[in-house]
Amino acid sequence: MSATLLVDIGQLVTLRSAGDGPRRGASLSELGIIQDAAVLCIGGKIVSVGTTKDALRDPWLKKNRKKIVEIDCGGRVVLPGFVDSHTHPVFMQPRLVDFEKRISGASYEEIAEAGGGIRSSIDGVRKASKSALTQKVSAVLADLASHGTTTVEAKSGYGLSLESEMKSLEAIRAAAHEWPGTVVPTFLGAHAVPPEYRVHSQERSQQYVDLVCNEMLPVVAKRKLAQFVDVFSDRGAFSAEETAQIFAAAERHHLALRAHVGQLSEMRLGPLLRYQPASLDHMDYVNDADLPALAQTDTVATLVPGANYFLGLSRYPDARRFIAAGVAVALATDYNPGSSPTLSMPMAMSLACTHMKMSPAEAIAAATINGAWAVRLAGSKGSVEAGKDADLAVFEDSDYREVPYWFGANRCVLTIMNGVPSGPLW
Numbered sequence: 064m065s066a067t068l069l070v071d072i073g074q075l076v077t078l079r080s081a082g083d084g085p086r087r088g089a090s091l092s093e094l095g096i097i098q099d100a101a102v103l104c105i106g107g108k109i110v111s112v113g114t115t116k117d118a119l120r121d122p123w124l125k126k127n128r129k130k131i132v133e134i135d136c137g138g139r140v141v142l143p144g145f146v147d148s149h150t151h152p153v154f155m156q157p158r159l160v161d162f163e164k165r166i167s168g169a170s171y172e173e174i175a176e177a178g179g180g181i182r183s184s185i186d187g188v189r190k191a192s193k194s195a196l197t198q199k200v201s202a203v204l205a206d207l208a209s210h211g212t213t214t215v216e217a218k219s220g221y222g223l224s225l226e227s228e229m230k231s232l233e234a235i236r237a238a239a240h241e242w243p244g245t246v247v248p249t250f251l252g253a254h255a256v257p258p259e260y261r262v263h264s265q266e267r268s269q270q271y272v273d274l275v276c277n278e279m280l281p282v283v284a285k286r287k288l289a290q291f292v293d294v295f296s297d298r299g300a301f302s303a304e305e306t307a308q309i310f311a312a313a314e315r316h317h318l319a320l321r322a323h324v325g326q327l328s329e330m331r332l333g334p335l336l337r338y339q340p341a342s343l344d345h346m347d348y349v350n351d352a353d354l355p356a357l358a359q360t361d362t363v364a365t366l367v368p369g370a371n372y373f374l375g376l377s378r379y380p381d382a383r384r385f386i387a388a389g390v391a392v393a394l395a396t397d398y399n400p401g402s403s404p405t406l407s408m409p410m411a412m413s414l415a416c417t418h419m420k421m422s423p424a425e426a427i428a429a430a431t432i433n434g435a436w437a438v439r440l441a442g443s444k445g446s447v448e449a450g451k452d453a454d455l456a457v458f459e460d461s462d463y464r465e466v467p468y469w470f471g472a473n474r475c476v477l478t479i480m481n482g483v484p485s486g487p488l489w
């Protein structure tokens with residue numbers, strides 16, 4: 064069994080347990096920092112956490128030192144590996160038409176007419192082979208790891224036909240199999256109504272919802288291709304009623320739930336909370352009256368400021384309002400070709416600090432332990448504690464606040480995923 068000992072950690076951010084449930088309010092700032100720390104990992108699990116001095120005095124460690132791989136962290140900062148709880152990695156091409164057209168002031172419709180928009184991603188996925196998609200997802204996973212992410216939620220959603228959605232989920236599964244980190248697959252057949260169903264609006268939209276519920280979902284469940292079902296619930300996407308239909312169908316198949324909500328317009332949360340989703344994501348537009356009910360649940364509000372940044376919006380999700388109300392907030396990249404082409408959790412955290420006024424400590428908790436809650440893996444991910452998976456990220460920094468401070472540069476020098484190290488320091 065492989066054993067790794069990290070020593071001489073300048074600041075180890077443990078995020079060790081601060082009570083039950085996801086972090087809320089003041090507990091978001093309790094990082095549980097250990098100075099001059101050491102972490103022992105055996106067989107992919109964290110076995111002990113403490114100071115370097117104590118670790119080097121430990122009789123078992125002294126006796127077995129030759130068999131243990133020792134990594135000197137040189138006084139650097141070590142965090143729990145990031146849990147990126149919202150990504151769309153299954154696509155073939157960047158959307159450069161959208162990028163350039165949007166800069167020049169084109170509308171969504173004008174971008175679509177110029178051959179951009181979600182349509183171009185759908186065409187790309189439908190035409191691609193499973194192995195081509197798998198290669199794309201594998202490259203994304205490698206890139207995520209190099210930025211400190213060790214657990215990632217990965218959605219389908221650019222196939223939007225039975226065959227192409229299953230192909231997308233199979234690509235996620237195949238890529239996950241080769242990656243030492245942890246992948247949480249999500250079926251997002253209800254990402255958009257595909258072009259062939261858009262002809263006669265409402266009636267055809269219901270036909271596509273029926274396809275998702277009656278044909279796609281049973282295959283996803285039977286083949287265990289996803290743990291979560293997600294719905295893009297918003298103006299111009301799926302209505303509250305359609306979302307409820309899809310949630311009810313997913314529940315019948317024992318799949319867990321999450322949704323994109325409030326990116327473009329306000330939608331009341333009550334009807335969705337009834338289904339106990341693990342996470343509601345974006346949340347740019349939320350009715351104040353819904354916050355007390357949301358705060359009573361373990362449903363996480365996952366904020367994705369990379370999308371606001373890349374779309375050039377001046378408005379960001381109101382993180383302070385959520386935190387003040389006791390809502391559990393997480394941060395994620397929303398990695399996707401249309402609105403958030405970044406794999407960097409430190410970038411998302413930097414935006415959370417500068418544009419959403421979250422403190423560096425809150426941003427770290429939101430990117431680790433609360434991300435783990437958002438994918439229902441808080442029992443094994445998101446903090447550095449004995450018994451949890453050995454998922455760690457080492458940064459070229461001596462103070463944790465530097466992680467969101469040095470924006471636009473990757474300062475992660477080592478990632479350990481389920482005990483497997485990779486990166487320049489290794």
Ligand SMILES: [Zn+2]
Nearest residue numbers: 149151323397
């Ligand atoms: Zn998304």
